[in-house]
Structure formats: C-alpha cells, structure tokens
Amino acid sequence: MSNVAKLEYNGQVYELPIITGTENESSVDIRKLRDTTGLVTFDDGYKNTGSTKSKITFIDGDKGILRYRGYGIEELAEKAEFMEVAYLLIYGKLPNEAEYTEWKKQMTRHSLVHEDVKKVFDAYPTGAHPMGQLMTMVGMMSSFYPNSQDPQKMEEDRNLTIIRVMSKMPNLCAMMYKKRIGHPVMYPTNELRYVEDYLSMTFGNPCEKFTVDPVVASALNKLLILHADHEQNCSASTVRMVGSAGTNLWATISAAIAALWGPSHGGANQEVLEMLQEIKDSGITTKQYVEKVKNKEAGVRLMGFGHRVYKNFDPRATIIKKSADDVLKKLGVVDPLLDIAMELEQMALSDSYFVERKLYPNVDFYSGIIYRALGYPTDMFTVLFALGRLPGWVAQWKEMVEEKQPICRPRQIYMGETPRAYQSIKDRK
Numbered sequence: 001m002s003n004v005a006k007l008e009y010n011g012q013v014y015e016l017p018i019i020t021g022t023e024n025e026s027s028v029d030i031r032k033l034r035d036t037t038g039l040v041t042f043d044d045g046y047k048n049t050g051s052t053k054s055k056i057t058f059i060d061g062d063k064g065i066l067r068y069r070g071y072g073i074e075e076l077a078e079k080a081e082f083m084e085v086a087y088l089l090i091y092g093k094l095p096n097e098a099e100y101t102e103w104k105k106q107m108t109r110h111s112l113v114h115e116d117v118k119k120v121f122d123a124y125p126t127g128a129h130p131m132g133q134l135m136t137m138v139g140m141m142s143s144f145y146p147n148s149q150d151p152q153k154m155e156e157d158r159n160l161t162i163i164r165v166m167s168k169m170p171n172l173c174a175m176m177y178k179k180r181i182g183h184p185v186m187y188p189t190n191e192l193r194y195v196e197d198y199l200s201m202t203f204g205n206p207c208e209k210f211t212v213d214p215v216v217a218s219a220l221n222k223l224l225i226l227h228a229d230h231e232q233n234c235s236a237s238t239v240r241m242v243g244s245a246g247t248n249l250w251a252t253i254s255a256a257i258a259a260l261w262g263p264s265h266g267g268a269n270q271e272v273l274e275m276l277q278e279i280k281d282s283g284i285t286t287k288q289y290v291e292k293v294k295n296k297e298a299g300v301r302l303m304g305f306g307h308r309v310y311k312n313f314d315p316r317a318t319i320i321k322k323s324a325d326d327v328l329k330k331l332g333v334v335d336p337l338l339d340i341a342m343e344l345e346q347m348a349l350s351d352s353y354f355v356e357r358k359l360y361p362n363v364d365f366y367s368g369i370i371y372r373a374l375g376y377p378t379d380m381f382t383v384l385f386a387l388g389r390l391p392g393w394v395a396q397w398k399e400m401v402e403e404k405q406p407i408c409r410p411r412q413i414y415m416g417e418t419p420r421a422y423q424s425i426k427d428r429k
C-alpha cells in the first residue's frame with residue numbers, strides 16, 4: 001500500500017504522508033498542508049477528520065466493533081466490573097489484584113465531598129435539570145482543590161485529581177436525585193463497591209438500612225461499562241478541545257457534561273423515553289409516528305436511531321436490548337413502552353427510509369427503558385450516561401496531557417463581508 005497521497009493543485013503535485021494505525025486504518029497527514037500549499041481542509045462536523053492519535057478505544061463502525069484498549073465490549077460487559085474497566089481505560093491495562101485493591105481503596109478514601117458543596121447545591125431551584133446542576137457542580141470542584149488547577153504539574157498531582165474526580169462523581173450524581181425528590185443527601189458507604197455505593201446514595205435514606213438489589217447493581221454495572229468510552233465523540237472531543245488549552249480536569253469534565261447534555265448526543269436517552277411516552281399518551285400508532293419522522297415533520301427524528309460512526313449496527317444497542325428484556329423480567333416490571341420500542345424498531349428496520357440512510361438503534365434506544373425499570377426519573381438518564389462516560393473522558397484528558405497535544409485551534413472558510421467602511425448611524429439603511 002502506498003505511503004503517500006498526491007494532491008495536484010495549481011499545476012503542482014504535493015505528496016502527503018499516510019499514517020496507518022494498528023488496526024490498519026489509514027489517514028492523510030495534512031499537518032504541513034497549509035504551509036506548503038496555502039490550502040486548509042474543509043470538514044464541518046469533522047466527519048472525516050482524525051483529530052488525534054489515540055490508544056484508548058477502537059471502533060469499526062461498518063463491522064459494529066467496539067474495543068477498549070483491545071478488549072471487546074461484549075466480553076467486558078459480560079465479565080468485568082465497571083471499576084476495572086475504568087482503570088483499564090485510564091491506565092491502559094486491566095488491574096491485577098493488588099492494583100485493583102488499591103484503586104478501590106482510593107475510590108472510597110476520596111468519595112466525600114466538602115460540606116460547603118451542599119450550600120451551592122441548595123441554591124439551585126427545585127426542578128432544575130440535573131445535567132445543568134452536574135455541569136456546574138463538577139466545574140466548581142476545582143475551587144476546592146486549587147492544586148488541581150495546573151494540570152501540567154507532576155504526574156502524582158494529576159493522578160490525585162483523577163482519583164478525586166472518579167471517586168466524587170457518584171456522590172454528586174446521587175445528590176441530583178436527592179434534591180429532585182427532596183430527601184436528605186446520603187454519605188458514601190466505604191464497604192460498598194462503586195456501583196452499589198452509588199445506588200445506596202441514590203435510593204437509600206437515613207431512616208433504614210439499604211440493601212442493594214443485585215439485579216439492579218448488575219444491570220447498572222453493564223450499562224456503565226457500555227457507556228465508558230467511545231473514542232472522539234462530541235463530548236470526548238470537547239475534553240480534548242478544552243483540555244488542550246491547559247484547562248484543569250474538573251473544568252474540562254464540566255465542559256464534557258455540557259456537550260453530553262445535547263439531544264443529538266447523550267441527551268437522546270431522555271428524548272427516547274419522552275418520545276415513547278408521547279406515542280403512548282397521544283394514542284397514535286407507531287406507524288403514524290414513523291410517517292411523521294419520514295416526512296421530517298417539524299424536524300421530528302426517531303430518537304435513539306442513527307449514529308455518526310455505526311452504519312450497520314451499534315454493538316452496545318445489541319447488548320442493551322437483551323439486557324432490557326432480562327432486567328424487566330427479573331424485576332417483574334411490565335413496561336408498555338418496551339413494546340412500543342420493539343414495534344418502532346421492527347418498523348424502522350424494514351422501512352426503506354431508515355435502511356437507505358443506514359439508521360439503526362443506538363445505545364440510547366433501549367437504555368432508558370432499563371433506567372426507568374431501575375427507578376430513575378427521565379431527566380436523570382443523561383446523568384447516568386455521564387457517570388458511565390467519566391472514565392473515558394478522564395482517559396482522553398490524561399492521554400492528551402501526557403502526549404502534549406497542541407492547543408486545538410481549527411481554521412475556517414470565511415464567507416462573510418469583504419472590507420467595508422464604517423457608516424455613521426444616520427447614514428445607515
């Protein structure tokens with residue numbers, strides 16, 4: 001295979017090196033393009049742009065492959081604990097027993113948040129969207145740890161910040177839920193594992209001992225693993241964009257949470273449930289709803305369908321669909337929304353509109369059904385996505401800092417006015 005690509009422009013031929021990754025994906029190295037040719041590339045939405053080299057996650061969208069550090073998502077979802085996967089993403093290897101014991105110890109040692117955090121938290125209006133609260137709460141944490149504000153500091157300091165971010169996040173996420181239902185905030189319990197502890201802080205209360213349902217813990221463990229990283233998606237790219245300015249990890253994660261909130265990204269899980277509920281409440285058939293989507297009525301999309309990278313199937317959706325079925329059965333929950341989702345899926349998969357555009361169910365299509373069965377209100381769904389995605393964001397940030405990625409600063413194609421003279425206000429039309 002050739003190791004250069006040739007570009008002919010204005011009668012000259014330029015040779016551009018080809019970079020090939022370990023999975024044989026090739027890219028044209030255009031880093032010198034502007035200097036040598038005066039050209040920049042145009043790729044809005046970065047559909048064809050490799051923004052970084054990375055060793056964290058591999059996706060083959062055509063074949064439906066997703067691997068974290070070389071391990072297939074199916075195997076990890078089946079066998080691993082979320083905290084093992086978090087370690088794998090962040091440090092590049094599955095922890096051995098001693099490393100895992102230490103990692104879990106660190107997670108409990110730092111899980112408390114400063115009591116003053118509650119004062120800020122109290123100031124949010126009841127009913128505020130949890131993602132908005134989470135975004136500001138996480139960003140605010142940098143004020144409690146001024147040492148974290150210089151990420152270029154020693155590796156040891158950086159690592160302490162990573163541990164703090166990872167260990168405090170379940171506590172912060174649980175607070176959102178407590179605020180929503182008006183219950184007192186719960187403290188972490190050190191003898192519980194990460195996922196169990198999070199469930200206990202969410203669904204426990206100070207009046208009685210809380211026992212974690214293993215079915216619920218196992219379902220959540222799987223969901224968090226499936227969400228843990230997804231290479232250069234919108235929020236991970238936000239991490240690299242914001243972090244490239246030398247911004248600290250807390251503030252960078254806050255920016256990632258903002259990106260995730262959007263309905264085209266993580267916010268889709270909330271939108272899916274609302275869509276299913278709307279179909280149920282309005283009494284229209286799934287066929288009628290699909291027609292609305294196909295007619296692009298008021299921009300209506302089939303939420304939970306389509307993906308920028310997966311054009312065949314989303315391997316996470318395949319696992320989640322099966323899991324939704326299992327969890328509902330085990331918990332004895334009968335959810336009519338699951339039937340509507342299955343009907344919608346069947347209809348869309350055999351409809352030429354979706355087939356031609358390669359639109360398949362994505363990770364968000366069935367996850368909401370499980371979250372609902374576990375007892376979460378709809379607006380908490382994206383918070384759960386954030387909790388799951390956190391190790392991925394941290395890993396992307398760590399890799400970016402260690403690889404000394406230059407500040408992100410894309411170019412543009414200016415399409416505005418050419419120079420013109422200022423007019424005094426009375427002369428303006």
Ligand code: CMC
Binds near residue numbers: 265
């Ligand atoms: N329903 C109906 N039509 C759709 C959908 C959909 N969900 N998604 C894409 N299309 C159509 C779109 O209208 C366009 O049609 P046309 O060629 O006639 O203009 C065509 O498919 C290509 O769409 P696109 O917006 O150019 O595709 P994209 O790769 O830029 O967008 C996407 C990917 C995920 C933003 C989009 O499919 C979407 O909006 N899906 C619904 C939201 C959703 O479920 N998001 C969660 C993504 S997975 C979780 C995560 O990783 O964030």
